[in-house]
Amino acid sequence: MNRNEVLNAAVEEQVQLICKTAEVIWKYPETGFKEWKTSAYLEQIFTDLGYELVKPEGIPGFYADLETGRPGPKLCIMGELDSLICAEHPDCDPQTKAVHACGHHAQAAGLVGAAAALKEPGVLDGLCGSIRLMAVPAEELIEVGYREKLRAEGKIEFFGGKVEFMNRGYFEDVDLCVLIHTFDDPGLKHVYQLAHGNNGCIVKNITVHGLASHAGGSPDKGINALYAAMQALQAVNALRETFRDDEHIRFHPIITEGGQAVNAIPDEVKIESYVRGASLEAIDQANRRINRAIAASVAAMGATVTLQDRSGYCPMHDDELMNEAALAAMKRIVSEDEILIQTQWGTGCTDMGDLSAVLPTIQPGSSGSIGAYHGKDFQIVDPEKAYIMPAKALVFIADELLQNEAEKAKEIMAQFKPLYASQQAYLADARRRFLDKEAVRQNADGTITLDFQNLE
Template identity: 30%
Template sequence: MLNKEELLQYLEKEKQAIYQRGDTFFQCAELGFCEVETAKKITELLDEWGIPYEKEIALTGIIATLGSGKGYHIAFVADIDALPRKDGKGNIHSCGHSIQTTMGLSLLKALHESGILEQTDCGVSFFFTPAEEYIDFAYRDGLIAKGKLEFRSGKQNMIALGYFDEVNCVLSAHANGDEGTKFDVDSTLAGFMAKKAVFMGRAAHSGAAPHLGRNTLHGATLAMNALSFLKDQFAVEKGLRLNPVLTAGGGSVNTIPDVTVLETYVRANDNETLFEACKRFDGCIEHCAKALDLGYEISNTVGYLPLAQSKGLNKVVRGNMLLYCSSEEIVESPISGASGDVGDLGFLIPTIQFGFSGVKGRFHDDSFAIADYENCYITSGKVMLGTIYDLITNPDSRVQQNKKEYIGKKLEYFGWLHHNYQ
């Protein structure tokens, strides 16, 4: 069997081809569940390399598997969707998903050409997943209404279809914006739930008889104050973010408003805080409405769960990072207010998503660009490939989850999804 350094050389000798693929996928920016050209480019490469795959999973997703996976089954997950440009001129990979896609293909080719998995009882499945960005609701909800999808996110649909049922662990990586560092490890991502509260009252003449009305704008204003006080009841490290806005209300200055709509995301760093904050949001709406004799309705739109990473897997990842940088160049356990559907995987399966530097500009902005090709595509790829090597060659490095535990978590997960999906 190859040693680790011999396996990593497959990336080194492919460097220029990897850079070219990175540019190709960066220029091919498509929104979630519309990644038709991206999927075509991926499958054309897999066909060229003679690697079997399954396509059109959750419309545009692709999975390619190497090895048997009977002893240990690793999933590498790459997002393939992009975002709309701020200038309205098409789309852009302003979250760096094209780097993930390129990394996945580089690792896949290296493992395939080396034949190393055929010498083990392990397998690695490469998931090219659509629609991580939580946008474009009208389009996605239309697909759901037509029965083409069940949920708004690519990974949520792939979980529902059972594609992760035989996976033992999930590996992923994502660009970060930390200058002066190489990597981050064991970061958190916030989970979120979208909440919509409709206050219902009674219209009346605001000058002649305001007392005959029931002012819903007053109810929403009272609730916004209550919610601002609520934030102080959670510790800072819980990451609660709650910034409500009024999306409907007011109207004629001569009429007491009878309908006002308040909407917000509820974000938190862990499931317990997220669910508790959602419960207490509902309490604020209910009691503020009742205090002013108003009616109310609350609707929820499920988002993503917080990401809690596997400590055991991150130990392996960190060891591979140290082959290319000092410990001072690794950011340990950063807390992020961003969210991703990788958090849903982390709830079910031992999961990691390390961060790597090498981009410039602002995330989710037209200024985003790749600045350090070496770190984005080669060094980060070596960290991931080295991690895979350690997991397939050293059983003691593997993080295990029994099947019964997974089934129980999956039942809980879909109970949460279906209860809150509107």
């Protein structure tokens, strides 16, 4: 058999394992930093395949290294563990409402398929360096209050799984990163997609404080935190037309607590949101203006507000040379017209962006799903495209990068221009975005003091 046939056959041997993995993880979804059963299930598979696992303290996930026996770069291949919450989805967990409506179960299946195929005879022939196979928790930035609790307990510092893994040193010896995510492919005309990049974000917890009183008998004695919150959100809405189109700013809050009883003036309202944007500079600027609008609006109603900002994700920039290598790998599997080259900027976010700030990183896509991502009708309808083809792409991309003395990998590494000098420099800048402010002080003399940003 030629090289392509060897790699293709190695993945085809794992079809049953791949599909079973996807089926099991779909049935038992878990949200970020709670994926204990999902992680344990994959850990057993990897252990049975002969891998030695490194597991983080206090959170799910793991990684395992596969050595070729020859020195060279380290490629990290990843799959995400966490689900979303969508109570309207027919397959959601009846208790937690969790469901894999973003296809992360397909990623896990592809990771397992690649891990098993790479153990097949002949697959590592001609390769150098090593491959780190990593199961990562908590990509979806949801349940922000829960993650802040974990942070307060010292179990995590960052809300995203990959950033937290970076913080723990798991990428220090990594040279290149790849993860394959399902993508929206109307008509299922393609197999793969190569992406261009997408937004980053800051995560926000906003708590508006008022004063409780009887809603009917003595509303004049209360300060309505809900009305103050509504004024704040309206003020931010009035800013929207000032955001530049090319900066792709997004602000999409939800009220998670809006009052305790209909006959009482709400004294506390909690809001969660992101501020998304195409660059860290644009995100920082928009966030300052949003915080100012919130603080001033709340102050005008006589209320106060606690602003809590946490570094979210860095904008994602898919490495062009690495995308070229991935395209060459994919053309060894499917015809060129089955590969979609995406040139538009994406306005979602992923913690793959944090890796792209310091390492050559790509996030290609695989087809096979229908329905709205994060919605009640998301389903996998083509298991081959969604589960099997990602495993093939990961194996072929590894081959493309690490063959011929890792010629392509070394070229990519040599031409890569990181946004930060080191991973530690990136983490230090991410910490700079952490903010905890009592942003409104109602002074005894009737004046108001606003304090809504960190002054550098």
